[in-house]
Amino acid sequence: MRIILAHKFWELTGGADVFFxxxxxxxxxxxxxTQLVATGTPAADDPENLMLMQAPKYDQGGALNKARHLPAAIYDKAKREKFRALIREFRPDIVHIFAINVHLSLSIIDAAEAEGIPIVATFNDYKHLCPNYKLYDGKDICFACKGGKFYHAALKSCCKGSRALSAASTIEAYVHSAKKLYQKIDHFTFSSDFLAQTTQEFWPDRDLSWSKLLNPFDSAKYEATKAHQPYGLYFGRIIGEKGVDCIVSAADKIDGFPIKIIGNGPDEDMLRAQAAERGLKNIEFLGPMWGDALDEVLSQAGFVIVPSTWHENFPYVINQAFAFGRPVVGSNRGGITELVDHGERGLIFEPKDPDALPKAIQHLAENPDEMLRMGRNAKEYSDALFNDATSLKNLLKAYEGGKNAFAHHRG
Incomplete structure (x- = not known):
């Protein structure tokens, strides 16, 4: 099979880029x-099957420069034609798009449709439903844009707290809706049932063709042999919707049980200051860690905490925790509950209940045998589900779904 895969970034900036x-x-x-398409700066070690395009400079310079580049960030006609030429040259059986908004452009959907190629889309956030990607307005879960009422994003300034960015994202959503770009996608893959159900809820009149596709991840190569040390671990971005403040709030209710926090972000200094002011000796901020350094801390943790306050669909940190045989204490949000399965591979808590997280931490701290059982379950689940053979099977299933939906709607 011949497949074009398109994503906004070639540079590795997060889990979505690894997925691609x-x-x-x-x-x-x-x-x-395969043929890869992304944006980025060419490098000597780029693969031969990579086409790089230039991202619009919509976020640089003054207001005039940003306004000049905004149309290309919303719908880039030049990229559409370049992508259409690639399709004619490569002659793919499937076009598989990932996150392509802004940097690459949804205009390439029109190129694939014009050339009569089935389109499969992998979405792991809510950009197709919500201008700010997250169904989260900075304070709480938000469904205000449901029904195409995208103006709420501008009214709430919920895109990174910026009025200008929120206004631009609102315009983008209305343009994409008017052009019916998402309706031209033949088959969707989602990483959680929650994301699929939410999409169907937002699009009640659409006969949605979809299947589940989880991150390709070789779980078996990680060993779950190290002893569980008495500490809980958070690792990831330290930013509001990640819920790290819930951990700091819980710290004085867990009888001194140690919690390590790995990562950085805009809320780091504030949370460090709060911990210091409250004299929390059991919270340790370790800063950002990667690779072997992160694995060393993770592989010895008693459990991992994923306290997100937004509807995260498939946190990559859960992949990593399970691969090392570590159970997860996760919030009742998005796809987290599906992965953890309360009582099987960890515990689920209500993020709005200030006593729920400390109770969950205390429970595992005081019941090490149960913690070990959940860790074993997590490792078995991870090794069985996350491997190349399963990923390939699910990819081919999605492509078959794309071809069938194409034949039904456009063939």
Whole structure:
């Protein structure tokens, strides 16, 4: 099979970029012919099957420069034509898009449609429903834009707290809606049932063709052999919707049980100051860590805490925790509950209940045998589900779904 895979970034900036690259690797190693499309700066070690395009400079310079580049950030006609030429040259069986908004452009959907190629889309956030990606207005879960009422994003300034960015994102959502770009996608893949159900709730009149596709991840290569040390661990961005403040608030209710926090972000200094002011000796901020350094701390943790306050669909940190046989204490949000399965691979708590997280931490701290059982369950679940064979099977299922939906609606 010949597949074009398109994503906004070639540079690795987060889990979505890893997903894109690993999906291509799984397909290529299985003998399929792939073509990568992304934005970025060319480098000597770029793969031969990579086409790089230039992202619009909408966030640089003054107001005049931003306004000049805004149309391309919303719908880039030049990228549409360049992508259409690539399709004619490469002759794919499937176009598989990932996160392509702004930097790459949803205009490439029109290119694929014009050339009669089935389109499969992998979405792991809510950009197709919500101008700020998260269904979260900075304070709480928000469904205000449901029904195409995207103006709420501008009214709430919920896109990174910026009025200008929120206004631009609102315009973007209305343009994409008017052009019916999402309706031209034949098949969707989602990383959680929650994301699929929410999409169907927002689009009640659409016959949605979808399947589940989880991150390609080789869980078996990680060993769950190290002893569980008496500490809980958070690792990731330290930003409002990640709920790290819930951990700091819980720290004086867990009888001194140690919690390590790895990462950085806009809320780090504030939370460090709060911990110091309250004299919390059991909270340790370790700063950002990657690779072997992170694995060393993670592989010895008693459990991992994922306290997100927004509807996260598939936090990559849960992948990593389970691969090392560590159970997860996760919030009742998005796809977290599906992965953890309360009582099986960890515990689920209500993030709005100030006593729920400390109770969950205390429970595992005081019941090490139960913690070990959940960790074993997590490792078995992870190894069975996260491997190349399963990823390839689910990819091919999605492509078949794309072809069938294409034949039904456009063929």
């Amino acid at each position: 690259r690993e999906t291509e690797r799984v397909l290529r190693e299985a003998g399929h012919t």
